[in-house]
Amino acid sequence: KNEVEQSPQNLTAQEGEFITINCSYSVGISALHWLQQHPGGGIVSLFMLSSGKKKHGRLIATINIQEKHSSLHITASHPRDSAVYICAVRSETSGSRLTFGEGTQLTVNP
Amino acid sequence: EAGVTQFPSHSVIEKGQTVTLRCDPISGHDNLYWYRRVMGKEIKFLLHFVKESKQDESGMPNNRFLAERTGGTYSTLKVQPAELEDSGVYFCASSQDIGGVEQFFGPGTRLTVL
Numbered sequence: 504k505n506e507v508e509q510s511p512q513n514l515t516a517q518e519g520e521f522i523t524i525n526c527s528y529s530v531g532i533s534a535l536h537w538l539q540q541h542p543g544g545g546i547v548s549l550f551m552l553s554s555g556k557k558k559h560g561r562l563i564a565t566i567n568i569q570e571k572h573s574s575l576h577i578t579a580s581h582p583r584d585s586a587v588y589i590c591a592v593r594s595e596t597s598g599s600r601l602t603f604g605e606g607t608q609l610t611v612n613p
Numbered sequence: 614e615a616g617v618t619q620f621p622s623h624s625v626i627e628k629g630q631t632v633t634l635r636c637d638p639i640s641g642h643d644n645l646y647w648y649r650r651v652m653g654k655e656i657k658f659l660l661h662f663v664k665e666s667k668q669d670e671s672g673m674p675n676n677r678f679l680a681e682r683t684g685g686t687y688s689t690l691k692v693q694p695a696e697l698e699d700s701g702v703y704f705c706a707s708s709q710d711i712g713g714v715e716q717f718f719g720p721g722t723r724l725t726v727l
Contacts, residue, residue, distance in 0.1 A: 505655060538718070545617075545720035546704060589656070598669055599644065599708070601716065603656040 506530050509590050509604035516611050522577040524607045526590030529571065536601065537564050537575050538589040546589070549575070580611045615639070617719035619705050625725045631693040634722045638687070638707030644668075645688050646708075646716060647680060651701035659703075662688060695726045 507528045516522055526535070537549040550557050550564040552573075557564050561580075566573040577584055590604040618637045626632050638645045647659040659678070660670040664685035673680070677696070682688040692699055702723050706716040 507655070536716075546706075546718035548715050548717065551715050591656075598661065599716075600646070600658040600661055600669060600672070601648070601656075602658070603648075605655040 505604065506594075506602050507590055507592055507604040509588075509607050511607060512605065513608045514610070516580050516609070518581055518611055518613050520580050520611075522580050522584075522609065522611075524575045524588050524590075524609070526573045526575070526604055527571060528573075528590075528592050528602075530592070530602075531595040532568075532571075532592045533595050534593045535566055535573050536591040536593075537573075538591060540587040540589060540606070542586075549588075577609075582611045582613050585610050617705055617707050617717050619703075619719040619722050621722060622720065623723045623725075625727065626695055627727050628697055629694045631691065632695055632724060634690045634692075634703050634724070636688045636690070636705030636707075636719060638705070639717055642707035642709050642717075643685070644708040644710070644716075645682060646706040647688070647690055648704040648706065649701050650704070651698070656704065659690070692724070695724075697726050700724055700726045 563576040587606040589606040591601040645662040650656040658672040662682045702721045705719040
């Protein structure tokens with residue numbers, strides 16, 4: 504079982520919908536990252552958080568350390584949001600290496 | 614400021630051949646990471662350099678993989694001899710410090726071993 508689990512694996516939405524992607528992890532962490540990968544493209548860091556909530560534009564990331572759970576929300580989704588969203592954690596015991604979830608493929612239809 | 618760059622973007626080789634991947638981190642970033650995503654699996658850590666030293670190479674799959682970072686600037690990852698299961702996307706990332714900082718990823722090198 505992977506230390507980082509994401510759900511759903513695939514998500515299809517209509518433009519304008521509110522989207523939530525979930526990430527659960529089983530280890531103590533020092534930080535959690537949300538990353539975005541477009542088809543054929545590299546990986547872009549969206550958020551790094553260790554507590555609470557962060558917001559950037561239409562994206563919101565929250566984390567509950569006690570429950571070992573994080574969510575990524577996209578408000579007013581748009582077709583250009585279509586990408587793979589990846590959750591990754593830096594555990595307390597493994598230095599600065601990241602452990603990744605399998606990713607969530609998001610498709611937003613016009 | 615230029616981001617992390619990787620070369621080549623795509624490599625197709627035959628089983629048994631040798632391939633060398635290159636990563637140029639963001640200038641001034643002492644920390645350099647190699648990760649790999651094989652088909653259908655999550656991205657996995659390979660190793661971590663701090664300047665020219667290997668800080669953590671626990672993710673290297675076997676001795677067919679050799680990573681170097683001479684001079685503490687760019688890094689190379691050589692696979693010799695390549696096997697079918699080495700196919701995947703190899704990502705490089707760099708960061709300024711070790712703890713509590715963002716890692717910046719390169720575009721990846723897609724390796725196909727036939």
